[in-house]
Amino acid sequence: MSATPTIAFDPARCDGCGDCMRACASAKSTHGNTAQSRIRIVHDDEAGHWGVAQCRQCGDPRCASVCPAAALAKGDDGVVAWDAGRCVNCLICTAGCTFGGIAFSADEGHVVKCDQCAGAPQCVAACTRGALRYVTAAKLYNRWGELEDLFVPGLGGCQGCNTELIMRHTLRRVGPNTVLATPPGCIPGMGSVGYNGMLGCKVPVFHPLLTNTASMLTGIRRQHKRKGRNVTALALAGDGGAGDVGFQSLSGAAERGEQILFVCVDNEGYMNTGAQRSGSTTYGAWTATTPIGDSARGKAQDAKNLPLLMMWHGCEYVATASTAFMEDFYAKLEAALDASERGFAYLHLYSPCTSGWRFPSASNIEVARTAVETNFAVLWEYRREQGLTLSRDIDDPLPVTDYLKLLGKFRHLDPAQIAHIEQHVAEQAQVLRELAGMRSREGKRIVCHPSDSMAVDLDQ
Amino acid sequence: MNEVVEKTGLLAEPAGKGVVPRTDAVTAKKEPRILVCDGNEAAAWGVVLSRPDMVAVYPITPQSSLAEYVAQFVADGVLDAELVEAEGEHSVLSVLHGAALAGARTYTASCGQGLAFMFEPYFRTPNLRLPIVMSIVNRDGITPQCVWGGQQDAMTVREVGWVQLFCETVQEVLDTIVMAYRIAEDRSVMLPVNVNHDGNYLSNGIVRIELPDQAEVNDFLGTPDVNWHAALDPDRPMGVDPLTGGATGPGPALFVGYRRGHCEGMQNALRVIVEVHEEWARRFGRRYAPLVEEYRLDEADHALVTIGSMAGAAKDAVDAARDRGERVGLIRIKTLRPFPLDAMVAALDKVRAVGVVDRAVSYGWNSGPVHQETLAALQHCRHRIPCLSLIGGLAGADLTQTHFERAIAETAKLLDAPCPREPVWLNAEDR
Numbered sequence: 001m002s003a004t005p006t007i008a009f010d011p012a013r014c015d016g017c018g019d020c021m022r023a024c025a026s027a028k029s030t031h032g033n034t035a036q037s038r039i040r041i042v043h044d045d046e047a048g049h050w051g052v053a054q055c056r057q058c059g060d061p062r063c064a065s066v067c068p069a070a071a072l073a074k075g076d077d078g079v080v081a082w083d084a085g086r087c088v089n090c091l092i093c094t095a096g097c098t099f100g101g102i103a104f105s106a107d108e109g110h111v112v113k114c115d116q117c118a119g120a121p122q123c124v125a126a127c128t129r130g131a132l133r134y135v136t137a138a139k140l141y142n143r144w145g146e147l148e149d150l151f152v153p154g155l156g157g158c159q160g161c162n163t164e165l166i167m168r169h170t171l172r173r174v175g176p177n178t179v180l181a182t183p184p185g186c187i188p189g190m191g192s193v194g195y196n197g198m199l200g201c202k203v204p205v206f207h208p209l210l211t212n213t214a215s216m217l218t219g220i221r222r223q224h225k226r227k228g229r230n231v232t233a234l235a236l237a238g239d240g241g242a243g244d245v246g247f248q249s250l251s252g253a254a255e256r257g258e259q260i261l262f263v264c265v266d267n268e269g270y271m272n273t274g275a276q277r278s279g280s281t282t283y284g285a286w287t288a289t290t291p292i293g294d295s296a297r298g299k300a301q302d303a304k305n306l307p308l309l310m311m312w313h314g315c316e317y318v319a320t321a322s323t324a325f326m327e328d329f330y331a332k333l334e335a336a337l338d339a340s341e342r343g344f345a346y347l348h349l350y351s352p353c354t355s356g357w358r359f360p361s362a363s364n365i366e367v368a369r370t371a372v373e374t375n376f377a378v379l380w381e382y383r384r385e386q387g388l389t390l391s392r393d394i395d396d397p398l399p400v401t402d403y404l405k406l407l408g409k410f411r412h413l414d415p416a417q418i419a420h421i422e423q424h425v426a427e428q429a430q431v432l433r434e435l436a437g438m439r440s441r442e443g444k445r446i447v448c449h450p451s452d453s454m455a456v457d458l459d460q
Numbered sequence: 461m462n463e464v465v466e467k468t469g470l471l472a473e474p475a476g477k478g479v480v481p482r483t484d485a486v487t488a489k490k491e492p493r494i495l496v497c498d499g500n501e502a503a504a505w506g507v508v509l510s511r512p513d514m515v516a517v518y519p520i521t522p523q524s525s526l527a528e529y530v531a532q533f534v535a536d537g538v539l540d541a542e543l544v545e546a547e548g549e550h551s552v553l554s555v556l557h558g559a560a561l562a563g564a565r566t567y568t569a570s571c572g573q574g575l576a577f578m579f580e581p582y583f584r585t586p587n588l589r590l591p592i593v594m595s596i597v598n599r600d601g602i603t604p605q606c607v608w609g610g611q612q613d614a615m616t617v618r619e620v621g622w623v624q625l626f627c628e629t630v631q632e633v634l635d636t637i638v639m640a641y642r643i644a645e646d647r648s649v650m651l652p653v654n655v656n657h658d659g660n661y662l663s664n665g666i667v668r669i670e671l672p673d674q675a676e677v678n679d680f681l682g683t684p685d686v687n688w689h690a691a692l693d694p695d696r697p698m699g700v701d702p703l704t705g706g707a708t709g710p711g712p713a714l715f716v717g718y719r720r721g722h723c724e725g726m727q728n729a730l731r732v733i734v735e736v737h738e739e740w741a742r743r744f745g746r747r748y749a750p751l752v753e754e755y756r757l758d759e760a761d762h763a764l765v766t767i768g769s770m771a772g773a774a775k776d777a778v779d780a781a782r783d784r785g786e787r788v789g790l791i792r793i794k795t796l797r798p799f800p801l802d803a804m805v806a807a808l809d810k811v812r813a814v815g816v817v818d819r820a821v822s823y824g825w826n827s828g829p830v831h832q833e834t835l836a837a838l839q840h841c842r843h844r845i846p847c848l849s850l851i852g853g854l855a856g857a858d859l860t861q862t863h864f865e866r867a868i869a870e871t872a873k874l875l876d877a878p879c880p881r882e883p884v885w886l887n888a889e890d891r
């Protein structure tokens with residue numbers, strides 16, 4: 001079945017005028033009273049904006065599954081249709097739907113719901129603010145849904161690993177005019193460069209050394225540019241290839257301002273080779289080389305803060321992102337791609353590792369989200385002109401222990417270790433808060449890159 | 461340097477602008493421009509004439525002035541190339557890997573500890589079949605701390621799979637760099653080439669040389685474009701260097717295929733090196749023995765084997781010995797990799813004893829590396845002849861005519877007495 005259309009609502013554009021409700025009511029009811037509208041615009045006082053109560057035409061509709069009379073069913077056109085002949089007026093469907101998409105109408109004497117006006121929804125036509133759009137479901141979930149997936153199906157990742165998600169979405173967005181570097185680690189291990197002649201990727205891709213990804217991309221990008229071609233030089237690297245043994249070439253390329261988009265998929269260790277410690281492994285974590293024993297209890301040092309180190313290189317763009325916050329990730333990917341046309345762009349993705357961190361394969365996104373909600377991983381963004389900004393509020397985090405308890409690699413922690421982690425997380429958050437508010441004495445935002453006036457204009 | 465640039469008139473006629481296709485004949489031969497320079501500057505001029513797309517540099521003694529000259533030429537617009545001032549030799553060669561995989565003609569230079577630091581990508585370059593040209597301004601190894609000449613660097617990496625050429629003179633350095641691109645980019649070769657010139661001796665010794673005409677070099681080299689080899693091009697996506705090997709499946713056979721192809725490329729290089737040197741002689745009037753130079757081997761009883769710049773002083777010593785009536789000659793190895801077995805056997809077959817002078821040591825053999833190469837070649841000679849190891853010129857030590865006279869005398873002893881197994885350390889008594 002192909003993707004079906006649905007009605008999408010953008011709260012940022014809605015000003016609560018109610019035109020959609022009037023249009024719906026006059027199309028669908030005899031009285032034209034907005035109480036009869038199948039779409040309801042309501043003010044969300046807590047969030048401070050308008051919201052919508054409306055049928056989402058769910059793929060697996062709860063209304064239909066709870067209906068004892070089989071009066072509701074998803075059709076091939078994507079619409080969940082109500083059958084008056086079967087309906088027994090029990091109203092159980094209204095309890096099943098969590099979106100307020102189906103409700104009892106006293107005037108009609110039965111439940112009513114949106115039928116998308118047979119492909120020409122009147123509410124969308126009436127909305128002059130552009131808050132309502134009639135789009136395919138794929139576009140709703142991912143506005144790059146129509147872009148080509150540039151990895152082959154069947155990449156060989158671990159069950160529950162979100163790296164494949166990162167790879168597919170990154171390359172889909174960056175597009176086919178790309179040369180991709182995947183240094184040794186999980187990503188080539190999944191088959192990006194292929195095994196014995198079977199290529200895992202639809203763009204030119206190569207296996208740099210673990211140590212020289214950014215240097216090789218330097219040569220590729222510059223040579224194509226010399227030939228008048230604007231080819232994206234993209235790295236999908238692990239934390240070892242970025243921040244440990246790969247750091248020299250990364251740092252050199254960033255300092256030179258090479259036009260590279262470098263994505264670090266940070267799973268906090270050498271997970272592809274059996275879960276050994278890296279410079280990104282956090283304090284106290286079990287790894288194969290920081291084991292638990294009578295005289296050792298996991299890693300004895302805190303992780304190096306690689307994205308902050310990259311920020312001080314004066315990169316064009318640096319950001320941290322997480323697969324639990326995909327819209328934020330997309331926006332940052334977009335910004336990073338744009339910045340890589342002007343200079344070095346670095347994107348740091350926190351990427352939980354099901355096997356190396358020891359948690360059930362179904363919980364990857366939950367782990368990723370909890371890391372952010374506890375400030376264990378903070379989402380921020382650095383742009384040359386704006387400095388560092390926090391991507392979401394970090395002032396009211398969940399307890400760090402909410403995160404620690406999810407992961408087997410922290411199972412052994414004693415109270416002193418937990419206290420150390422709590423303090424470190426609080427300190428990192430404070431550092432970022434202060435960096436985000438950094439001002440000069442004149443009140444100007446301080447950004448960490450050399451003054452542009454130092455650039456020499458050779459034409460003058 | 462700007463003075464030299466102005467004198468040669470190259471500023472008015474920047475290199476790299478406009479591609480001249482290779483033709484069969486050179487019509488009007490121009491008067492060569494004369495330069496007074498050292499081997500590092502000569503190498504840089506060789507780079508200018510070869511018009512690479514990308515040059516990546518990092519300084520290291522005694523190569524540093526070469527990097528400086530190239531950077532200055534780029535700054536002056538004499539060389540139209542991308543210049544990458546990378547943060548170390550490891551990245552220098554890695555940048556060129558990327559560039560070459562995107563279709564660039566490339567150049568860099570290194571030596572000694574820099575080469576050691578570069579080893580990881582260096583190891584990989586020939587296996588990727590990248591036609592990169594790189595000067596090694598030969599330097600001895602530490603420890604003890606030493607920033608002076610010696611060939612320990614190049615000798616240590618001779619099994620990695622690069623073509624290795626060793627120059628005797630400053631003029632040969634320039635000429636060989638240009639020739640190296642023809643060799644590296646030949647489709648039957650497609651391998652990186654090291655052009656070696658001795659640190660201190662050649663890198664800093666100033667002499668008078670001829671600068672070939674740019675248009676004539678353009679004609680000799682053809683279009684500076686190896687784009688047919690560009691593997692990382694979004695217009696034709698492919699994967700470079702997938703995981704290959706393993707105990708079962710197609711892996712081992714695939715791996716053998718790569719290795720054999722590399723070996724074939726090396727063997728093809730022997731023919732190409734000869735052809736390119738021949739064409740160079742025809743076009744530019746300077747003839748160098750491409751593989752093995754035979755110097756005064758006519759009616760010789762014994763000979764020295766040398767490599768690199770030491771051959772100059774050695775030839776003087778041979779001349780002096782000939783004047784005294786000694787029937788001695790010299791065999792100079794220009795091409796060490798691929799090893800020119802036939803040419804070497806032909807030369808060795810002409811004498812009854814040889815003394816091999818090395819500027820490097822081979823730990824565990826208690827001799828020099830070229831000595832071992834010569835011993836291996838002797839296996840294919842008609843007669844078994846004695847072969848003495850002599851080691852000198854380490855850490856930039858002078859190898860004078862006097863040292864070579866001693867080397868000749870020690871080699872002459874082999875005609876009547878058994879060959880010692882210990883090497884002769886030529887500078888051991890120097891004060």
Ligand code: SF4
Binds near residue numbers: 007024025027117122
């Ligand atoms: S979306 Fe269309 S069908 Fe649904 S309530 Fe509005 S006008 Fe009626």
Ligand code: SF4
Binds near residue numbers: 056097
């Ligand atoms: S009524 Fe509710 S549960 Fe049923 S399809 Fe619409 S949104 Fe889904």
